[in-house]
Structure formats: structure tokens, C-alpha cells
Amino acid sequence: MIASSLGDVRFLHTSDWHVGRTFHGADLLAEQAAVLDHLADLVAAEAVDVVLVSGDVYDRAVPSAEAVQVANRALARLREAGAQLVLTSGNHDSAPRLGAFGDFAAAGGLHLRTTIARIADPVLLRDEHGPVAVYGIPYLEPEPARHALGVPEAKGHNGVLTEAMRRIREDLRGRERGTRSVVLAHAFVTGGQGTDSERTIAVGGVEQVSGDVFAGVDYVALGHLHGPQTLAEHLRYSGSPLAYSFSEAQQRKSVWLVDFDANGLAEVRRxxxxxxxxxxxxxxxxxxxxxxxxxxxxxxxxxxVTLTDSVRPIDAMRRLRERFPYAVHLEWQPENGKATATLRYAEAVRGRSDAEITRNFLDDCRGAPPSEREERLLRKALEVAGRGES
Structure with a gap:
């Protein structure tokens, strides 16, 4: 049992840190460290009792040493700021690696929920009103999870999460009367809006889960979708702390501050x-x-950057980075629309000589035919290769 600060319990709901992720090849560790440092400052300023991290702590199953250092420092700072931490694994994490030494970590205030065996084993808090049970559901891959949960008939994410929540509600019924509850889950809940940066969790074409699956608890801290969203007052995505695709450029990244009182969920602030x-x-x-x-x-x-020049500019990214050093993505969409015309290869070369094919290749790539000098070089190259025009 963990005692909270005097008064009501306050949670900070965050998720999808994706520590170690790159952005179109650019290293984001410095930006990630800065935002996670801010979370620690927020915990101290708002007297947060518990930080909830709903999956995808790391961006890959085997994170780099540098990514682990950033995550470890963030967790240590959050703990030093005065909060307990409850973490679950997401579809990007390696659950066994993230959950390693979990029993020892709990002694220091870091509670890891990365296994099916501990779904109905809550982290227990107590404030002046009584107990609060915090349950963590790791990301459940449907095929292995349905067998591990003992429900081989379960179908898709909805089926395995239904069984996970059945176990949680059963555990809640056996606890002290009036026990309030929080569930962390990593899933695509119906009604949520995705972005370009989430990895699909579709299995057999079905990845969405009904929000009704989570009935019977006071607050559900969702992870997986990267935009902050409210599906119901008690059912929310915090979103990722950084934008991980240009589709998120207009999002205002945030976390939720969640207050409980004697009756359960009292207030949520963004x-x-x-x-x-x-x-x-x-x-x-x-x-x-x-x-x-x-x-x-x-x-x-x-x-x-999308370039609209009628002819593809040479060395465009290098030139752009002289003015915009953080240009990371480049497309060419000429206003004449020529770059969008595509043909199957066999159709494109049928009946054409090697010289015509090479000229058309240059034209298609740049939006302009070869110059006279380039024509001479092409003829010479074809002659050397024994493919010159007769």
C-alpha cells in the first residue's frame, strides 16, 4: 500500500514517449529529454502523486544505450519530484526488457506492469478517502494473448481486452467497498483519431476496441494514439509529448492532470x-x-518542403539546408503535374530504343529533357556499352 500526499490523489497521465525515435533521420533525444524534464517540473509544481505512462516508453524493442539513459534520467527526475510511477508496455516496447527487475524497481516507487499475469494485480494507493487501485494492461498481441488469458475463442484486440477488463472488475469486487480505480491500456479505441506516426496494430484488419470494454472504472489512461483526445470524461488519450510526423504539426501536445476525490474522478485538466x-x-x-x-x-x-519547379532542381536538399538547417523531408510536385504520371515499366519502354529510354528517364526524373551536352554523353555511354543507335 502506498500512501499519497495529504488530501485527494492527483495523477499525471502521459504516454507514447517513444524515446530513441528519429524524425526523418534527425535525432530527437535532446528534444525528448527537454520535454520529459518539463514533466518532472510539472510534477513538483502540481504536487502530483502518481505519474501514469501508458505504453511505448521506447520506440523500439531494443533501444540504444543513449535512449535508455534519457528514459532512466526522466524516470529518476519524476521520482525525485515526488511522484510514484506506473508504467505499462506498448506495442513498440519489449515487455520482458521493460519489465526486467520490476519487483526491485517497485521498492523505489517505479511500478511496472508488463505481463498478463499482473493485469489484475493493482498498485494500491490510499488517501484520506480510502484506497485507489491502479491497474496496468500491457499491450496485448491478440494471438498469443488469447491463449495466455485462457480465452482461445477471443477475437482480435476487443476480445483479449474484454477478458483483461473482466479480470480487473473481478479483482475490484473483492476489494474494500468504495475502492476507486484507474486502468492504463495501450489500444486503438473506437472514436480515436490516428496520425501518420503510429504503427498499425491491426490483426486481420481489425484493430479498434469499443470504449464500452472499459466500463466500470473511474478513469482510463489510454496510450497508442499520438494526439490528445477525450473519448469520454473518464476515457482519454494523452498523446505523445512530441510530434513524430508532419501530420501532427498543428497538434498542441499535452498531458492530463487527473484529480480524484472521495467519489472517484473529480476533475481533469489539460x-x-x-x-x-x-x-x-x-x-x-x-x-x-x-x-x-x-x-x-x-x-x-x-x-x-514541396518543390513546385517545373524542372527538378539539382542538389535541392543541400541548397535548402543552407537556409533551413532542419529541413528533413523533400518532395517534388511540379505545377504542370508531370511528376505524377506513372506507367508500368513494360508499357513505358515498349517499342523504344535504349537511347529513347535513357532520354525519357532523365525527362521523368527532372521534368526536362537532356541538354545537348548530356545527349552527347549519353550517346557515348551507349556506344561504349555496345547499345548505341544504328
Whole structure:
């Protein structure tokens, strides 16, 4: 049993840290460390009793040593700020690795719920009103989970989560009258809005779970979807602390501060997180992008650029990075629409000589035919290869 601070219990709901993730090849560890440091400051400022992390602590099953250092430092700072921590594993995490030494970690205030065996084994809190039971459901891969849960007839995520919640409700019924409850879960709940940065968890085409599965508890701290969302007053996604795709550029990343009173859920407040580096998109001709004063404030942003030049600019990314050092994504969509025309290879080359094929290749790639000098070089190369025109 863990005693909370005097008065009601306050939770901080966060998820999907994805420590170690890169953004179009750019290392995000510094930005991730900065946002997670802010969470520790928030815990201290708001007198948070328990931090809930609903899966995807890491971005990959075997995180780098540097990613582990960032996560460990964040957890230590949150603990030093005065909060207990409850973590579950997500579909990106390795549950056995994340849960290693869990029994020892619990002695220091870090409670790991990464196994099916501990789904109905809550972290117990107590405030002046009585007990609060915090249950952690790790991400459940349907096929192995249905057998491990003893429900081989269960279908998809909805089926295995239904059994997990049945076990939790059964445990709650056997506890002290008036026990309040929190559940952490990592799933795609019907009504949620996804982004481009979540890895699909579809199995047989079915990945969504009905919100009704989670009936009977006071608050459900969801993870997996990266945008902050309220599906019901007690059923929420915190979203990821950073944007991990340009589809999230307009999102205001945040966490939930969740207060319990004698009757359970009393209030939920949204706290917006700082943005270490903004995301932005630009579209236009390369010369305009490189010279227009109106783009000067985007030099420190992660940038996605769509070039509209009729001819593909040479060495475009290098040139863009001279002005926008954090340009990370580049597309070419000429205004004449030529880049969008596609043919099957067999259709594209049928009846054409090698010289015509190479000329058309250059035209398709750049949006302009080869110059006279390039034509001479092409003829010479084909002759050397024994494929010259007769």
C-alpha cells in the first residue's frame, strides 16, 4: 500500500514517449529529454502523486544505450519530484526488457506492469478517502494473448481486452467497498483519431476496441494514439509529448492532470507541453523559398518542403539546408503535374530504343529533357556499352 500526499490523489497521465525515435533521420533525444524534464517540473509544481505512462516508453524493442539513459534520467527526475510511477508496455516496447527487475524497481516507487499475469494485480494507493487501485494492461498481441488469458475463442484486440477488463472488475469486487480505480491500456479505441506516426496494430484488419470494454472504472489512461483526445470524461488519450510526423504539426501536445476525490474522478485538466522545435511545411519554387523574407522565422523548424519547379532542381536538399538547417523531408510536385504520371515499366519502354529510354528517364526524373551536352554523353555511354543507335 502506498500512501499519497495529504488530501485527494492527483495523477499525471502521459504516454507514447517513444524515446530513441528519429524524425526523418534527425535525432530527437535532446528534444525528448527537454520535454520529459518539463514533466518532472510539472510534477513538483502540481504536487502530483502518481505519474501514469501508458505504453511505448521506447520506440523500439531494443533501444540504444543513449535512449535508455534519457528514459532512466526522466524516470529518476519524476521520482525525485515526488511522484510514484506506473508504467505499462506498448506495442513498440519489449515487455520482458521493460519489465526486467520490476519487483526491485517497485521498492523505489517505479511500478511496472508488463505481463498478463499482473493485469489484475493493482498498485494500491490510499488517501484520506480510502484506497485507489491502479491497474496496468500491457499491450496485448491478440494471438498469443488469447491463449495466455485462457480465452482461445477471443477475437482480435476487443476480445483479449474484454477478458483483461473482466479480470480487473473481478479483482475490484473483492476489494474494500468504495475502492476507486484507474486502468492504463495501450489500444486503438473506437472514436480515436490516428496520425501518420503510429504503427498499425491491426490483426486481420481489425484493430479498434469499443470504449464500452472499459466500463466500470473511474478513469482510463489510454496510450497508442499520438494526439490528445477525450473519448469520454473518464476515457482519454494523452498523446505523445512530441510530434513524430508532419501530420501532427498543428497538434498542441499535452498531458492530463487527473484529480480524484472521495467519489472517484473529480476533475481533469489539460496541461500543454513546451515545443523544443516546431514543425512547419513549405511549398513553392526553390528560388522563392531560398530568398523570400517571409520564411525567415522557419530557420529553426523541422521542415517538410514541396518543390513546385517545373524542372527538378539539382542538389535541392543541400541548397535548402543552407537556409533551413532542419529541413528533413523533400518532395517534388511540379505545377504542370508531370511528376505524377506513372506507367508500368513494360508499357513505358515498349517499342523504344535504349537511347529513347535513357532520354525519357532523365525527362521523368527532372521534368526536362537532356541538354545537348548530356545527349552527347549519353550517346557515348551507349556506344561504349555496345547499345548505341544504328
Amino acid at each position: 496541461h500543454e507541453l513546451p515545443v523544443p522545435r516546431r514543425l512547419a511545411t513549405l511549398r513553392g519554387g526553390i528560388e522563392w523559398l531560398l530568398t523570400a523574407e517571409e520564411h525567415a522565422d522557419l530557420a529553426d523548424c523541422y521542415l517538410s
